Amino acid sequence: MAAEYERRRPDYPEEALRWAAEQIGLGEGARVLDVGAGTGKLTRGLVALGFDVVAVEPGAPMLEQLRMAVPQAEAHVGPAESIPLADASIAAAFAGQAFHWFDPERALPELHRVIAPGGGLALLWNWWDERDPLQRELGELVGYAGLEPYRDDELPGAPWFRELGRTVVESVEQSSPDAIVGYLSTASMFLTAEPQKREESLRKVHELASRYGESFPFPRLTYVFTFARVGDG
Numbered sequence: 401m402a403a404e405y406e407r408r409r410p411d412y413p414e415e416a417l418r419w420a421a422e423q424i425g426l427g428e429g430a431r432v433l434d435v436g437a438g439t440g441k442l443t444r445g446l447v448a449l450g451f452d453v454v455a456v457e458p459g460a461p462m463l464e465q466l467r468m469a470v471p472q473a474e475a476h477v478g479p480a481e482s483i484p485l486a487d488a489s490i491a492a493a494f495a496g497q498a499f500h501w502f503d504p505e506r507a508l509p510e511l512h513r514v515i516a517p518g519g520g521l522a523l524l525w526n527w528w529d530e531r532d533p534l535q536r537e538l539g540e541l542v543g544y545a546g547l548e549p550y551r552d553d554e555l556p557g558a559p560w561f562r563e564l565g566r567t568v569v570e571s572v573e574q575s576s577p578d579a580i581v582g583y584l585s586t587a588s589m590f591l592t593a594e595p596q597k598r599e600e601s602l603r604k605v606h607e608l609a610s611r612y613g614e615s616f617p618f619p620r621l622t623y624v625f626t627f628a629r630v631g632d633g
């Protein structure tokens with residue numbers, strides 16, 4: 401599953417990472433944390449920008465995959481609610497497609513503890529672009545229509561963090577019916593579905609996507625939020 405995840409899920413656009421780093425005011429080579437790092441999709445992007453990256457992920461098989469994919473990053477098993485790093489040891493924390501899994505009551509003070517004064521936090525989500533007719537139809541079919549990957553009232557806030565800014569970065573990749581089925585088969589709603597239902601839904605997805613051809617441009621939205629760490633201590 402971890403290997404499938406690595407193969408099927410999209411990367412984060414460089415523009416999104418640069419925007420977040422600039423908002424937080426990260427210096428060259430700063431030490432940053434990727435929390436809920438999974439197989440290292442975001443870790444890889446942060447390493448490519450020259451940051452000194454430490455990845456923390458609770459799932460050992462995911463972390464194994466990360467160690468192979470991004471050997472430049474330091475990697476530790478652990479959850480966002482109990483991060484195995486010293487106080488004030490990183491300039492910023494990033495979380496890609498992961499913050500909604502954290503328990504904010506415990507993860508926010510913990511992130512605040514490991515981030516140094518003056519540092520920040522960036523949250524990213526790759527998401528559907530329902531202006532695209534195929535994705536609008538898909539949304540109706542699989543149930544994400546009209547949804548957003550985050551909840552505004554659950555984003556980080558006082559007393560730990562203060563929002564700096566938010567943006568949406570648009571990117572386009574080439575996709576295909578098989579790629580869409582592969583991607584959706586790594587989504588939790590399909591992983592947890594009973595096998596027969598899962599197969600049937602994925603067959604319908606393939607049928608729908610095939611109406612758009614064998615290969616087609618697939619626009620994507622990346623939501624990016626940045627936060628300043630509040631306080632000197």
Ligand SMILES: C[S@@+](CC[C@H](N)C(=O)[O-])C[C@H]1O[C@@H](n2cnc3c(N)ncnc32)[C@H](O)[C@@H]1O
Binds near residue numbers: 435438440458479
């Ligand atoms: C959708 S994946 C995203 C992985 C990676 N950041 C990426 O962008 O590909 C969500 C990740 O959050 C991790 N996760 C779930 N609960 C977590 C928690 N409480 N603390 C840290 N990570 C968690 C999962 O193990 C999984 O690797």
